[in-house]
Amino acid sequence: MITLEEFHQDFLQSILSDSESRGLLKAQSFFELVCEDLMQVGDLTNEYAMAEFIKTGSEVYGYDYDENRKIFTLINFQFFQNDEIETLTKQHVNIKFNRLKKFAELCMEGLYSDLEETSDAYSLAFNIHRFMQNNLVDKFRLLVLTDGKLTKSISQIPNDLISDTVCEHQIIDINYLYSIFMSENSSGSYDIELNIPYIKVISSSSEYQSYLGIMDGEQLFEIYDEFGQKLLEQNVRTFLQFRGGVNKGIRNTIQYKPDMFFAYNNGITATATQVETRDGFITKITDFQIVNGGQTTSAIYAAKKNSKLDISKVSIQMKLSVVNNIDKKSEFVSSVSQYANTQNKVNKSDFFSNSPFHKEMKDYSKRIWVATRGGSQKRTHWFYERVRGEYLNEQAYLTPAKKKQFQIENPKNQLIEKTFLAKSENSWDRKPHIVSKGAQYNFEEFANSVTDMLEKNHLAITENYFRDAVAKVILFRETEKIVSKATWYENAFRAQTVAYSIALLSHIIYKKNLFFNFNRVWDDQRLPIELLDIMKIITKEVYERITNPPPGAANIAQWCKKESCWNDVNRIDIDLEPIKKMFKNKEEVKYEQKSEKQLKELDNGIEIQAFVIQTNIEEWIQLYGYYMTNNNYKSLTITQRDILKKYSEGRISFPSEKQSKVLYNLFQKAVKEGWEVVYS
Known part of the structure; x- marks a missing residue:
């Protein structure tokens, strides 16, 4: 530890x-x-x-x-x-x-x-x-x-x-x-003491235990008033920001028919890691997270806080699920959140933590070496940190020698946090006004973009994508340095200047129907001199433009959050002739993307075959039994049933790439449906 x-x-x-x-x-x-x-x-x-x-x-x-x-x-x-x-x-x-x-x-x-x-x-x-x-x-x-x-x-x-x-x-x-x-890397963070009646739900699942409880409006108000956004499951915190007006229907029920609130409202769905009970009452909840019911919580809180309404007669039902395996806490909470949020529109980004994007980025970050430079003989990785603390946590149980080796191969200055990645990507994607809105808004936009991209092309996250992403991080960091050291910089609006400057560079290239070649940045792990010089010109122009908003505009920070600010800045024209050698045309990009896709298809095929072969035969026998019971076999094609049956019986010694893909998909499908391997 x-x-x-x-x-x-x-x-x-x-x-x-x-x-x-x-x-x-x-x-x-x-x-x-x-x-x-x-x-x-x-x-x-x-x-x-x-x-x-x-x-x-x-x-x-x-x-x-x-x-x-x-x-x-x-x-x-x-x-x-x-x-x-x-x-x-x-x-x-x-x-x-x-x-x-x-x-x-x-x-x-x-x-x-x-x-x-x-x-x-x-x-x-x-x-x-x-x-x-x-x-x-x-x-x-x-x-x-x-x-x-x-x-x-x-x-x-x-x-x-x-x-x-x-x-x-x-x-x-x-x-x-x-x-x-x-708390993010193990368990436990805070306790909530309360006193609400409950019914324990009988279940055979070893993963969780569920309770049905009833709390009144005052209890929910006091809990949120004390703990605020800590109560909201992190993946949907942006979605449940309590912004806008109170839902009129809920408010009217609170005001005019509080005794009917329980009948009219779906209540809240929550998770926890531990509960304490006494005499039919839940008295303490550890790591309480509301995963569905943000509108309900918002309406009740605002009814008392803003409208001074009596909420003591309002009764709210609560479905509470307590995870038994602390190691699977994050995965469990996120899954419950995803399936519970069906009645309200939820952004794709709300469940981005489960996206294959993170696995792809992590795999590439472990596999791809950075070329040695400056006389160094030590090759290194860029470490992708999906969850804050991963970098430190991966060293927790290493010997001193192994820890030193890890730190040499994964230097601290080559750590990429997902929120920083979102800033560099959205800036290059010409969304500086979104970046200027803050980390959560920016990350939500990035998550939506990546999800859309993966829906259109599940092979989109390639080795080139990873290299380019690192190059954009380098560009972002170097641009921050340029602004910080500039004689014209007056210690304000550096973040906005950086985002808008990178977006402007990208915009000018985009208008010319060209593409930036990030290979040189990746190879050198720094910006070429000619690009540094261009960025010095761009940042000065951008700073002068955003710090002089038009008459009637809000303050500078608010002005930078508006798309109209970006529309104003992107009219700036900069001569990019000095860096013309760093551009690629559409045909070059298409060829590279085709080659990358073919390479990734090959990698995926090999990984799937390895998974199938390395999975114990007992698990395949149990999987076949799962599909043959409860009419699950009806969801399978004849080919799928035949391959699974033969492989579980040992009649396929080495499955082909196509057979492996069938077996892999059946395995993943069953896991999503709740199937688990039973170990004797």
Whole structure:
């Protein structure tokens, strides 16, 4: 198991690698990495943003606004960046929180009028002032992030007031970040205590145990009010953002016929890893996740929060499934979520975590070596991390020698996170306004695009796709460095400038009906000098354009989220003559794609044959028995039945590629239907 100290060392290495590869300050990398983790577990919304302001007695580094719960979060940090875990003292805590409070007070007094409109801090100060004027803040939350460990002398920090508004305090230290890592890579994260009647559902499944329960509106309100988006299954969190108006039908039932709510509403479907019961009541739920019922939860919460309706007479049915195998927790929750969400429209991206895309990318990342360069004799991989913490988790049980070898072959600066990949891909796909909307919106768009692509061509993720994807990541990182080092850059809107600059390069090439040859970037693992020079020109032009929005437009950050901003930027014309040797024509691309498809078909055929041969014969016997019972054989063609029967009886010693494909598909079909091998 990974220890806290090992996690801390890996965390610091992640920050160092991220800052060096992207040209960021270590403090910026620290802020982004921690906030991404907090967003993934629901502690922050996908609207969080960086906004630095430092003045005598006041300090802030970022913010977040939970529109549904009317909670405004101000973020500061204490970044020690030492090899040993430092202690965050009481003095540190008091200073950081007092400076955040002072900043909030200055904002209410009209601080924004003294700031440059092109700064991130202006948007933050203006929003606080406007939200407070319009009674849109019910609570302030002051958040201090640190790579240290909170002193044991602080066990609780009492709530305070900022201009008569409740203010609560929270410290995210290395222990908290470690617990996030452990919960994502093992089990357990938080408990919910409650008291609801239940019926235990009798089932023969060894995978889970189900319960039917009934909770009232107040209980559901209190749970969401305390835990927020932590309750929402991660894959559908964007789908259940609680945006827009409250469903009128549900609201009307709450207001006029609360006693009929149970009859009219489908309730919620949830999962957990453990429950405790006593005298016919569920008293505690561990890792509670709502996988269906977002509209119900939203309507009930908003009915009390916004409309001040009485929800105590509302009864909600709850179907709760508790997974027995903790190792399969993520897969189980995602599957329940997918099959439970049938009555509402759900985006393809909501279940992207189960996409074959990740397996393909992971396989290529393990198989493809990067050419040695700069005199180095060590060949390396780009490590694709589908789930945060995979890189560290894969080293958990390695010997010191094996761990060192792993780190040499998979250097930290060659780690690709799926959310970063989504940024580089969508930027090149000419969607900078989507990238500017934030990580979750951007990832949703990327997931939808990949899903559509795989539906049209299941062989789309090839070795060339992987190499090009890595090259785009390199392009994105190098462009970040260019912006950060530029004399014209004023420490604001770097992310938007980078996304729009890459999109503009892609757009100009696209208009010429040409294709960019990423092979040179892959081969050299860096941008050619002539491309660096072009990007310096593009980034300056883009920065000047986006930081001067048209009259009447919203602030710059909001302007960059609009397609009209992209339509304005893509009219910029740049001479690409210096990099004309890096273009390919349509015929070249078609030939490469055909060759890649043939190669991948061959690879898939070999992999399938290997799977069939390596699977124990006992499993094929049980599979044949599964299809021969309960009329399952009727779903098979005569050819399928014949091949399965002969192979299970040992009459086919070495199946051909076509026979293997038939057997493989039957095996996967049965697994999806719930078939399991029974081991004696």
